[in-house]
Amino acid sequence: MTGPAGSGVPSRPGQAARGQARRPRVVIVDDHGLFRSGVRSELGDEVEVVGEADDVEPAIALVSACLPDVVLLDVHLPGGGGQAVVTALRASHPQVRFLALSASDAPEDVIAVIRAGARGYVTKTISGPDLVDAVRRVAGGDTVFSPRLAGFVLDAFAALPADGPGVPSLDPELDQLSPREREVLRLIARGYTYKEIARELFISVKTVESHVSSVLRKLQLSTRHQLTRWATERRLA
Amino acid sequence: MGSARTGSSRTGPPGPDPLGTELLDPGRRGRWFGRPGSRPWMRRPPGSGPLRRSREDRLAGGVAAGLAARTGLDPTVVRTGFVVATVFGLIGAALYVLAWLLIPAEGADTNIAARALTDRRGIALVAGLASLLVVVLVIASALRASWVGSLAWPLVISVAGLTLIWRNAPPDEQAVLQRLADPLLGLAHRGGSRRRLVARVAIAAVALTLGLDWLVTGHQVAGALREIAGVILVVAAIAILLGPWWVRIARDLMIERQARIRAEERADMAARVHDSVLQTLALIQRRAEHPQQVIQLARAQERELRAWLFDGQAPGSLDGQDMTLAAGIRLIQQDVEAQHEVPVEAVTVGDCELDDDLRALLAAAREATVNAVKWSGAPAVSIFAEVEPAGVTLFVRDRGRGFDPAAVPADRKGLAESIHARMARRGGTAAVRTAPGEGTEVSLTMPRAAERQPGRP
Numbered sequence: 001m002t003g004p005a006g007s008g009v010p011s012r013p014g015q016a017a018r019g020q021a022r023r024p025r026v027v028i029v030d031d032h033g034l035f036r037s038g039v040r041s042e043l044g045d046e047v048e049v050v051g052e053a054d055d056v057e058p059a060i061a062l063v064s065a066c067l068p069d070v071v072l073l074d075v076h077l078p079g080g081g082g083q084a085v086v087t088a089l090r091a092s093h094p095q096v097r098f099l100a101l102s103a104s105d106a107p108e109d110v111i112a113v114i115r116a117g118a119r120g121y122v123t124k125t126i127s128g129p130d131l132v133d134a135v136r137r138v139a140g141g142d143t144v145f146s147p148r149l150a151g152f153v154l155d156a157f158a159a160l161p162a163d164g165p166g167v168p169s170l171d172p173e174l175d176q177l178s179p180r181e182r183e184v185l186r187l188i189a190r191g192y193t194y195k196e197i198a199r200e201l202f203i204s205v206k207t208v209e210s211h212v213s214s215v216l217r218k219l220q221l222s223t224r225h226q227l228t229r230w231a232t233e234r235r236l237a
Numbered sequence: 238m239g240s241a242r243t244g245s246s247r248t249g250p251p252g253p254d255p256l257g258t259e260l261l262d263p264g265r266r267g268r269w270f271g272r273p274g275s276r277p278w279m280r281r282p283p284g285s286g287p288l289r290r291s292r293e294d295r296l297a298g299g300v301a302a303g304l305a306a307r308t309g310l311d312p313t314v315v316r317t318g319f320v321v322a323t324v325f326g327l328i329g330a331a332l333y334v335l336a337w338l339l340i341p342a343e344g345a346d347t348n349i350a351a352r353a354l355t356d357r358r359g360i361a362l363v364a365g366l367a368s369l370l371v372v373v374l375v376i377a378s379a380l381r382a383s384w385v386g387s388l389a390w391p392l393v394i395s396v397a398g399l400t401l402i403w404r405n406a407p408p409d410e411q412a413v414l415q416r417l418a419d420p421l422l423g424l425a426h427r428g429g430s431r432r433r434l435v436a437r438v439a440i441a442a443v444a445l446t447l448g449l450d451w452l453v454t455g456h457q458v459a460g461a462l463r464e465i466a467g468v469i470l471v472v473a474a475i476a477i478l479l480g481p482w483w484v485r486i487a488r489d490l491m492i493e494r495q496a497r498i499r500a501e502e503r504a505d506m507a508a509r510v511h512d513s514v515l516q517t518l519a520l521i522q523r524r525a526e527h528p529q530q531v532i533q534l535a536r537a538q539e540r541e542l543r544a545w546l547f548d549g550q551a552p553g554s555l556d557g558q559d560m561t562l563a564a565g566i567r568l569i570q571q572d573v574e575a576q577h578e579v580p581v582e583a584v585t586v587g588d589c590e591l592d593d594d595l596r597a598l599l600a601a602a603r604e605a606t607v608n609a610v611k612w613s614g615a616p617a618v619s620i621f622a623e624v625e626p627a628g629v630t631l632f633v634r635d636r637g638r639g640f641d642p643a644a645v646p647a648d649r650k651g652l653a654e655s656i657h658a659r660m661a662r663r664g665g666t667a668a669v670r671t672a673p674g675e676g677t678e679v680s681l682t683m684p685r686a687a688e689r690q691p692g693r694p
Contacts, residue, residue: 123582125580125582125617127616127617147582147584147619147621148582148584150584151584151585151586151621154586154623155586155587158586158587186621186623189584189586189621189623190619190621190632190634190678191582191619191621191632191634191636192634
């Protein structure tokens, strides 16, 4: 679930190009053609874009056909949102990894895609090199948390204890973040890279990655439906 | 009586310097009373750390304010407690003086008692004074007045303690004592005509003697009536004797408070003018070759200034009525992106209503963001804010060129006045982490008052 931690994905894009035998194969799913071509040109030669799709159904067909390493997935799609794509493909193609890419500020959309199984979330304002780096990380089995996602996750877990005491936690381990994980998330939210976090906390980059993977696992496996309810309530508040 | 009474009548260190450092001290809050709220006696969550006498909010020794800060009670409540305990046999006064001696002042490691131990002449003086007092009290109680006995020890402790404090306190505390004692001594020297003073003292003495006598020997025929009359007489006597002194202290306090409020207003205004007008002028200079942009900037600034001067709406002050912290940060993000064309990534965790403290936090955050955009050369700036029950933390970070904090000239207002002082005036803190080539991170924290939590639905 947490992916091969030792897959040797370096933290810098430049080194990765040399270190990796093969460029990651990528499918871009977004309903705006202009945005797709923008992403394609930003990714440039660093990755191999094997296809584009503009809605849920074509995306599912395309991904099943060409089995890319990474699917860059818009959270908002006309035919049912990004999570529909992830849900449809995850069981049959576990080797395909999803990276949510969105301009959306709505936490419920983002959390829904992550809970469905995406391995990361970046905003559309991300720079080209950072996006390449994120794609590479996801291809290597790591997780990618943008500052915004880190903020959402902190918020979601902070909201948990305040929610319905009537629902006992089945697995407290899964329903809470450890202090260290919270620390890592805060630094991500402050705009630190994994490398900077490692330096700040006197731990290795690998350890930072494993903390983030563990947060992702908790986010996906926590059975508390408060987690999803939180996201919808937050918008009303 | 006098020593503890003073505890309820004065605030802040004295000094003719209203713009001085006392304004910039982070711990100071310019209020006497807690905010109106569901629990008015609680001012803020209990503090941690060692018990210290407050320097900033003190009326006499800062004992009450120190206790208040530690327990989360409103200082006024603690002070009232001391006064009430003083009315009952001077116990409050004695406790207050002992606390003054034994609790170190804020920022100090040793208490006054430790210093007093080396003051041989002071100890001799105190011993003499105390023994004299004891003799007087023994004689008094032998004569008739058994009630003297219950007052004896608190009185001796208060007088001895005050003497030691007087001799061994640091200069600023001596100044406080001096200021409290001045009007009292002034009664004898210059308080109006001599004849009036003599008359006052005489009337007070008669009333006091009569009242105390009725009070302590009152268990006879119309006992209750006589006791009430006694209390009234004693109070009247004290009012006649000390009334002018209290009035004067209250007036001084009011003048001082007004001066401080004016000074704070001036500092706020300077900060705002800096944020808006000076920043815009700097921008106009940098964009001199784009006339269209210059016109746009000038127009926007004119609009803002007019709104401020004529509608009382402070520039960039987020005056929206039901604005929340997250909305305020979004506004900063929008404004900065629009004005400077540098992307700002903003992340907030939790949210809460804005109050004056948090508006100051946002104003400081805006300043930090604008600084980052203008000087760092970074392609983007991140803001992260987290609302927790105890307070709000906010970080503004860039990966730009950074700077050497020691090399910033003292007269550059941005960081010092707009960020540090603005936070300090509201009880918050600001820290800057930077080095040349390392980018810059400004972290701001603002504690939240107890009654405003929780901020979450």
